[in-house]
Amino acid sequence: MSTRIRESLGQEMVLTAAVAVVIVLLSLLPMLRLIKEIVAPGGTFSGMAIEAGLRSPATWIATWHTLVVGVGGTLLAVLSGTLVAVLVTLTDIRGRSALVLCYVMPLMIAPQVTALAWLQLFGPASPFLKLIGAAPPLGTKNPLYSTSGIILLLGVQYGPLVFLLVRAGLRKLPRELVEAARAGGAGWFTVLVTIVLPLMTPSIMAAAALAFVSCVGNFGIPAFLGIPANYLVLPTLIYQRLAGGGPAVLGEAAFLSVLIGVIAMAGILAQEVMSRRRDYRISSTSLPAEPYELGRWRPAVQAGMWLLIVVVLLLPLFGLVLASLVPGYGIALTAKTATLDNYRFVLFEHDAASRAFFNSFWLSIAAAFFAVLVAVPIGYLIAWGKQRWVRLLNLSVELPYALPGVVLAIASLLLFLRPIPLTGIQLYNTVWIILYAYLARFLVLALRPTISGYHQIDRALEEAAQVAGAGLFMRMRTIIFPLVAPAAIAGGLLIFMTALSELTVSALLWSSGSETIGVVMFSFEQGGDSNYAAAMSVITVAVTFVLMLVTNMLAAHLPSGVLPWRD
Amino acid sequence: MARLTLDHVTKSFADFDAVKDVSIDVGDGEFLAVLGPSGCGKTTLLRLVAGFEKVTSGEIRIGSEVVSGKGGSVAPEKRRVGIVFQNYALWPHMTVAENIGYSLKVAKLDKAVARQKVADALALVNLQGLGDRRPANLSGGQRQRVALARCLVAAPSLVLFDEPLANLDVHLRASMEDEFAAFHKRTGTTIVYITHDQAEAMALADRIAVMDHGRLAQLATPRELYHEPANEMVASFISQGILLPADVLSAEVAGHCKVRVLGTELLVRCRPGERPRAGARICCRSADLDVSPDGPGLDGLVKRVIYQGGAARIEFTSSAGPDLTLHFEQPDPVMLEVGAQARLCIKSGWLIPAAGVAS
Ligand SMILES: Nc1ncnc2c1ncn2[C@@H]1O[C@H](COP(=O)(O)OP(=O)(O)OP(=O)(O)O)[C@@H](O)[C@H]1O
Ligand SMILES: [Mg+2]
Numbered sequence: 001m002s003t004r005i006r007e008s009l010g011q012e013m014v015l016t017a018a019v020a021v022v023i024v025l026l027s028l029l030p031m032l033r034l035i036k037e038i039v040a041p042g043g044t045f046s047g048m049a050i051e052a053g054l055r056s057p058a059t060w061i062a063t064w065h066t067l068v069v070g071v072g073g074t075l076l077a078v079l080s081g082t083l084v085a086v087l088v089t090l091t092d093i094r095g096r097s098a099l100v101l102c103y104v105m106p107l108m109i110a111p112q113v114t115a116l117a118w119l120q121l122f123g124p125a126s127p128f129l130k131l132i133g134a135a136p137p138l139g140t141k142n143p144l145y146s147t148s149g150i151i152l153l154l155g156v157q158y159g160p161l162v163f164l165l166v167r168a169g170l171r172k173l174p175r176e177l178v179e180a181a182r183a184g185g186a187g188w189f190t191v192l193v194t195i196v197l198p199l200m201t202p203s204i205m206a207a208a209a210l211a212f213v214s215c216v217g218n219f220g221i222p223a224f225l226g227i228p229a230n231y232l233v234l235p236t237l238i239y240q241r242l243a244g245g246g247p248a249v250l251g252e253a254a255f256l257s258v259l260i261g262v263i264a265m266a267g268i269l270a271q272e273v274m275s276r277r278r279d280y281r282i283s284s285t286s287l288p289a290e291p292y293e294l295g296r297w298r299p300a301v302q303a304g305m306w307l308l309i310v311v312v313l314l315l316p317l318f319g320l321v322l323a324s325l326v327p328g329y330g331i332a333l334t335a336k337t338a339t340l341d342n343y344r345f346v347l348f349e350h351d352a353a354s355r356a357f358f359n360s361f362w363l364s365i366a367a368a369f370f371a372v373l374v375a376v377p378i379g380y381l382i383a384w385g386k387q388r389w390v391r392l393l394n395l396s397v398e399l400p401y402a403l404p405g406v407v408l409a410i411a412s413l414l415l416f417l418r419p420i421p422l423t424g425i426q427l428y429n430t431v432w433i434i435l436y437a438y439l440a441r442f443l444v445l446a447l448r449p450t451i452s453g454y455h456q457i458d459r460a461l462e463e464a465a466q467v468a469g470a471g472l473f474m475r476m477r478t479i480i481f482p483l484v485a486p487a488a489i490a491g492g493l494l495i496f497m498t499a500l501s502e503l504t505v506s507a508l509l510w511s512s513g514s515e516t517i518g519v520v521m522f523s524f525e526q527g528g529d530s531n532y533a534a535a536m537s538v539i540t541v542a543v544t545f546v547l548m549l550v551t552n553m554l555a556a557h558l559p560s561g562v563l564p565w566r567d
Numbered sequence: 568m569a570r571l572t573l574d575h576v577t578k579s580f581a582d583f584d585a586v587k588d589v590s591i592d593v594g595d596g597e598f599l600a601v602l603g604p605s606g607c608g609k610t611t612l613l614r615l616v617a618g619f620e621k622v623t624s625g626e627i628r629i630g631s632e633v634v635s636g637k638g639g640s641v642a643p644e645k646r647r648v649g650i651v652f653q654n655y656a657l658w659p660h661m662t663v664a665e666n667i668g669y670s671l672k673v674a675k676l677d678k679a680v681a682r683q684k685v686a687d688a689l690a691l692v693n694l695q696g697l698g699d700r701r702p703a704n705l706s707g708g709q710r711q712r713v714a715l716a717r718c719l720v721a722a723p724s725l726v727l728f729d730e731p732l733a734n735l736d737v738h739l740r741a742s743m744e745d746e747f748a749a750f751h752k753r754t755g756t757t758i759v760y761i762t763h764d765q766a767e768a769m770a771l772a773d774r775i776a777v778m779d780h781g782r783l784a785q786l787a788t789p790r791e792l793y794h795e796p797a798n799e800m801v802a803s804f805i806s807q808g809i810l811l812p813a814d815v816l817s818a819e820v821a822g823h824c825k826v827r828v829l830g831t832e833l834l835v836r837c838r839p840g841e842r843p844r845a846g847a848r849i850c851c852r853s854a855d856l857d858v859s860p861d862g863p864g865l866d867g868l869v870k871r872v873i874y875q876g877g878a879a880r881i882e883f884t885s886s887a888g889p890d891l892t893l894h895f896e897q898p899d900p901v902m903l904e905v906g907a908q909a910r911l912c913i914k915s916g917w918l919i920p921a922a923g924v925a926s
Binding site: 174175176177180182183184185186187190198199278280281282286290 | 614617619620643644645646648650654658660669670673674701702718721723
């Protein structure tokens, strides 16, 4: 008897311990290492790094810029995302799922690809403007190389993020709360302003905090639009320092990355405070309110929505494809000049580019595969675990993803700059350090859907297996994994799509031989070879589209909300 | 105050008729209860009146104005109806006073006047001094009173209640029932009150509309509903009426006719103009049944005895109709036991009118 108790306890202990090890390695260790670098570089306590960082004027300028584009991008994202969410959710607009799919799309496209696409659309060399004969003369400055350009693109990139959260909130709004107001004599617009939006405050605030963190941590957009105009934000400042100074400036970079982390956290705290000020708890559940009838405004609103889709999605992608077909900078695109040479070049001729495709593919596959494997037991402990402390697990897995990618990249650098103690294995300057960072950063993307998968499963299924005598590992393999697999795998696919054209982390961690798609795209663009960068972008976007279609086939087996683009 | 008229109203969701050809006329100042089993379309009916749903066919008039019909639908905010929901639907982000004053604010009423009206409404529902509380800090009964005050403050011409007491405990229900009755008496507002609690409907309403599968089964006073149900559904739904097959033997004389039930003949009440027919049914109440060891009656078996404190509910099957269960109450001292032979006398009953005969 007692041996059997020991056996079942043992399996649970092993599982818990394994999960704890993974979490310590991937999430606590890098964060602690980063903090150590700030307060006690070289092992002794010192405020040197902080002082040096605070004294540099570049720090303050970049911080100011970060705040400006962060707040600006957040405002734009919140306004546009909320407006679209209200129109799509509360009115009788037609073609809802297609609208949602198209509007959420930019979220699945890497920021630097978005940036590149818009640059191709508006620059003096724009094949699109040339096509319609509206291109400014060569040498004119691209209007997107500016603060407002960065803010605009951040808004476009993260509007969908706000949209998703606010829409989820609106769907839970019980219809009685709206109807009571209408019976009280309030028209639709009054209801929207006095009832619906106030009740959505928590959703909107949460969305704003998330958008803010994403905006201040974004590297791709300010890198493509800001560096040429010498407009540096903290992530691009770190990149420039490291690119110029190497490991010698790591201490300063660490300080700057913590600064970004602090700004991001301040955003999240502000949201907490704002949401607590009033009672927004909706206690009853009911059907959602009847959609508002737009009546004769419907065609106009619908046309406006599709125009928005054309502007934020179709035109930029169109510009990107055109640019990838142009033989060289500034050449007009005609049936005669159109060529696939750029694709041939990046896929087969340019060494670093073809290496990058290889690297990014296997890195993404490895990160996705690992995350799926780990997400199942971690999700088990978080969703069904009996211990309280397990909930802390969730928080620590969220942290590397909640913090801007630059922070994790610097932490990884610090962690692996020197060979790993005892083993002497050197990760710095190899592709493995990128893999480590991907694992740490993206794990949560597989974990979230897995947890919601667990919440959908009747636990009695596991208990039935338990009664039948199956041990924990046996149940994991034969009952639990098959049940949550669709959700976990969908999470894995999300990771693959995100990691494939990732730039923020790899821009700081790459070395010769371990380039990623994002890195090579970035260096093409910086070297003026936008056409090659465009060709690479088109390939990654196409891969992403295909994967989205594949993932859609899983949709029937998934909890709702796992696939952001599905309505 | 206004009259409410539903004229052959039908509401379909896709191909399912939630409300089917319902005609009701609610008089000015009348208290109408709508009663029916779950899913029979009560809420839908109410939402049609409030304007949250559009009629598929038919017409709804408030006062003399057509609010829903072929010509379109008046928006809910233009109907001047008040509505109280089962789940209160108080806005959590506003205080009690703000909740109540909402419609006044929307109507851009002068602030001081509005404040006075809110205070009056709070006093009306006995919640003086709670204006600054948040809805989350109120008890269920208090919330329901706030919801009532919120709908009354705009002086609506018509007040709609959707199972307002369903979430409250038994004691609170009784006291809220009293308050609703007092409020109706005081204001004379026209009220449509939905409930699935018969006792509540009987206690409050001038008339009751019983609904069944989207149709109006009967519209009558509580007394008539109990004593003279128009069809089998109403007969069995109201107070668990007992339905027994019967053959009508004689034509109606002075409101009664002779029928044969389970082999015995008896006199039951009936509508004027009833004629002899076969395959009819009568409705008995448990009070109409009595044990009569000596006199004429139905012989049979006691199947169950459920003691209910002070009296027992006896379930009985007669040997003439073994698959019919008759139930009645026997006050203490309860003598009957399960399996005992007994003889039951049906003292009275009501002949259910033939289907298709208008009331
Ligand atoms: N929006 C809707 N779409 C489709 N069917 C609906 C809709 N609203 C109600 N129904 C259906 O109409 C029927 C009547 O619903 P209703 O809510 O009016 O019932 P009810 O009498 O209020 O029931 P309860 O006593 O349980 O509240 C139900 O079968 C319900 O499923
Ligand atoms: Mg109902």
